[in-house]
Amino acid sequence: MSDVFNGAKKLGFGLMRLPRLDDNKEVIDIEQTKTMVDLFMQNGFTYFDTAWAYDGSEEATREALVERYPRDSFTIASKLAPWIEAKSREEAIAQFDTSCERLGVDYIDYYLMHNLGDKRTKMFEDWGIWEYAMELKEKGKIKHLGFSFHDKAEALGPILDAHPEAEFVQLQINYADWDDAFIQSKLCYEVARKYDKQIIVMEPVKGGMLADPPEIVTDILNAANPDASNASWAIRFAASLDGVGMVLSGMSNIEQMEDNISFMKEFEPLSDKEQETVRNAADALHSIPLIPCTKCNYCAEVCPMNIGISGTFFAVNHYKVYQNLDVAKGRESWNVKGQGKARANECIKCASCEGVCPQHIEIVSELEKAVKLFEL
Numbered sequence: 001m002s003d004v005f006n007g008a009k010k011l012g013f014g015l016m017r018l019p020r021l022d023d024n025k026e027v028i029d030i031e032q033t034k035t036m037v038d039l040f041m042q043n044g045f046t047y048f049d050t051a052w053a054y055d056g057s058e059e060a061t062r063e064a065l066v067e068r069y070p071r072d073s074f075t076i077a078s079k080l081a082p083w084i085e086a087k088s089r090e091e092a093i094a095q096f097d098t099s100c101e102r103l104g105v106d107y108i109d110y111y112l113m114h115n116l117g118d119k120r121t122k123m124f125e126d127w128g129i130w131e132y133a134m135e136l137k138e139k140g141k142i143k144h145l146g147f148s149f150h151d152k153a154e155a156l157g158p159i160l161d162a163h164p165e166a167e168f169v170q171l172q173i174n175y176a177d178w179d180d181a182f183i184q185s186k187l188c189y190e191v192a193r194k195y196d197k198q199i200i201v202m203e204p205v206k207g208g209m210l211a212d213p214p215e216i217v218t219d220i221l222n223a224a225n226p227d228a229s230n231a232s233w234a235i236r237f238a239a240s241l242d243g244v245g246m247v248l249s250g251m252s253n254i255e256q257m258e259d260n261i262s263f264m265k266e267f268e269p270l271s272d273k274e275q276e277t278v279r280n281a282a283d284a285l286h287s288i289p290l291i292p293c294t295k296c297n298y299c300a301e302v303c304p305m306n307i308g309i310s311g312t313f314f315a316v317n318h319y320k321v322y323q324n325l326d327v328a329k330g331r332e333s334w335n336v337k338g339q340g341k342a343r344a345n346e347c348i349k350c351a352s353c354e355g356v357c358p359q360h361i362e363i364v365s366e367l368e369k370a371v372k373l374f375e376l
Contacts (some may be wrong), residue, residue, distance in 0.1 A: 117151025
């Protein structure tokens with residue numbers, strides 16, 4: 001397996017959650033972003049991750065990074081997402097030129113097919129996006145080609161079979177989702193390793209949730225090392241995995257940047273004892289009473305209203321673990337409405353689902369609780 005990251009330090013600056021102005025949360029705080037970029041670069045880190053779909057991110061990257069540093073001193077990753085807004089192949093492939101214009105560059109170091117999985121994968125095939133990306137690579141406009149992925153492990157292998165030109169794959173990996181039946185971090189990781197692909201880790205801190213986990217988790221981590229931040233355990237867990245070349249952290253302020261630099265500048269993999277601590281932390285997370293849904297979706301096959309049952313339960317469980325209602329509501333919206341499913345308040349209480357549920361979940365009752373929780 002060749003190193004497409006050329007020995008770069010393993011921490012990547014995820015530019016999806018940049019700081020916002022105190023008096024206007026719609027506007028990126030460019031000055032704070034510049035300071036964060038400077039800290040990152042001064043400590044020997046060079047990988048910056050953005051995307052056409054990240055509102056304002058590419059423009060901020062140009063202003064905070066591209067216009068202030070020599071082009072050969074850093075690398076940029078961006079992404080193409082035909083499933084967002086594009087109504088034709090022409091509109092989809094135009095995203096590359098738009099990204100280059102926003103970034104102020106004439107080539108992109110790491111270009112990703114954005115968020116493959118589910119129905120999104122087919123659009124890349126039907127519109128010849130892979131072929132277009134290879135043309136760009138042959139012209140030197142892309143240095144390395146890969147894709148990010150959100151789906152079950154069984155869907156990853158066929159993509160890698162069809163596209164050996166993919167040099168790397170970006171996966172959601174963190175200790176909370178490692179054995180999760182929905183995210184399948186471990187299973188997806190194992191598929192990527194089977195195909196000898198280098199891995200970029202996204203969501204190592206699960207959108208910031210593992211930086212501020214439930215108290216029972218914090219107690220375990222602090223007992224093992226009171227000087228280590230919660231985030232450090234999560235990021236080092238991901239960075240310690242064989243085959244991982246880069247771990248992205250969506251840093252939103254200078255304090256997060258300083259913390260991440262402190263333990264990733266001279267990265268040390270987790271020791272056996274530290275691995276045991278992380279397993280205990282994961283077990284503590286999983287001990288929180290959750291709806292025992294395995295996302296088999298047998299219920300969905302018989303539901304006359306096409307309710308997004310498993311997606312709803314995933315969001316409810318997210319709330320039970322992290323006690324963040326706003327984030328849980330966002331998960332419910334994406335996992336249900338965003339996937340074309342009906343929401344819990346449309347349940348007609350026929351209970352057909354309960355007759356086929358292998359886990360014997362009282363689905364109608366749990367959906368009623370979800371309606372109240374999410375105020376549907």
